[in-house]
Amino acid sequence: MLMLPGDFQPAILPPAEGEQPALWFVCVAGDLLVRATATGIELPVASSWPFAKWPTLRRLYLGSWQGQPCYAAEAEQGQLPPGWSLQGLRSLWGSLDEALLGIAGQALQLLEWDRNHQFCGRCGMPTQRRAEERARHCAGCGLMVYPRLSPVVMMRIVRDGQILLARAPRFAPGMYSVLAGFVEAGETLEQAIHREVAEEVGIRVGNLRYFASQSWPFPHSLMIAFAADYADGEIRVDGQEIVDAGWFTPDRLPGLPNPMSMAWRLIQDFVVNSGAAGGDGALR
Numbered sequence: 001m002l003m004l005p006g007d008f009q010p011a012i013l014p015p016a017e018g019e020q021p022a023l024w025f026v027c028v029a030g031d032l033l034v035r036a037t038a039t040g041i042e043l044p045v046a047s048s049w050p051f052a053k054w055p056t057l058r059r060l061y062l063g064s065w066q067g068q069p070c071y072a073a074e075a076e077q078g079q080l081p082p083g084w085s086l087q088g089l090r091s092l093w094g095s096l097d098e099a100l101l102g103i104a105g106q107a108l109q110l111l112e113w114d115r116n117h118q119f120c121g122r123c124g125m126p127t128q129r130r131a132e133e134r135a136r137h138c139a140g141c142g143l144m145v146y147p148r149l150s151p152v153v154m155m156r157i158v159r160d161g162q163i164l165l166a167r168a169p170r171f172a173p174g175m176y177s178v179l180a181g182f183v184e185a186g187e188t189l190e191q192a193i194h195r196e197v198a199e200e201v202g203i204r205v206g207n208l209r210y211f212a213s214q215s216w217p218f219p220h221s222l223m224i225a226f227a228a229d230y231a232d233g234e235i236r237v238d239g240q241e242i243v244d245a246g247w248f249t250p251d252r253l254p255g256l257p258n259p260m261s262m263a264w265r266l267i268q269d270f271v272v273n274s275g276a277a278g279g280d281g282a283l284r
């Protein structure tokens with residue numbers, strides 16, 4: 001589950017320089033700087049920027065975790081410090097500590113937001129960071145820009161013990177997932193679900209139940225998952241966003257998404273509650 005750890009304390013202003021060792025979430029082109037050691041995957045720890053010869057493009061204080069200051073830094077592309085490598089967050093799932101992975105997700109999103117709003121989108125003047133809140137401000141016209149989140153609804157549809165799974169053209173070969181789509185301006189979450197289901201597979205659903213939510217920093221989504229029951233209609237894929245879809249029993253599932261994803265949790269919950277997979281019923 002990708003989320004900020006419960007004992008993370010967000011903050012805008014950093015503590016006095018060099019007071020205690022800080023965790024550095026160093027990003028280059030959306031990947032995280034890590035080092036593999038005998039005990040696992042590590043992040044840089046240092047009271048100030050640890051790579052004197054490596055310029056940063058921006059640094060943001062994130063807050064503290066278990067009393068340790070946490071910084072996000074975007075570094076220039078180029079030669080990496082010896083022993084360190086860049087990894088995508090998805091590939092670090094299961095190897096990097098889950099709390100650190102959650103903070104890294106926030107670091108990536110905030111760096112991207114900071115980079116993308118150096119200039120005011122309304123009048124074109126440079127913007128400045130606010131000290132009081134996570135925002136950038138335009139002194140020219142007064143516009144305030146906050147970190148952007150894009151809500152995505154995700155829905156697990158079940159009909160007579162079978163789950164609807166679908167393929168988008170960008171998926172890896174053989175992989176299927178639950179339906180999902182961005183919430184549009186003016187919509188409720190429920191309206192977005194009904195519209196997406198109708199557009200993508202041409203059926204209707206009912207009995208929507210909230211399931212869970214999860215941050216998805218690729219680049220700034222909030223996944224909001226629901227369970228739903230099939231109501232009526234026959235599957236008819238749109239051929240654009242969805243190229244194939246079908247009903248699957250829990251013992252005959254196709255390739256599934258990354259276990260870090262909300263989609264995987266929705267599908268796992270279906271399998272466990274169907275009790276049809278034998279043993280504990282959980283996916284592996």
Ligand SMILES: [Zn+2]
Nearest residue numbers: 120123138141
């Ligand atoms: Zn402006």
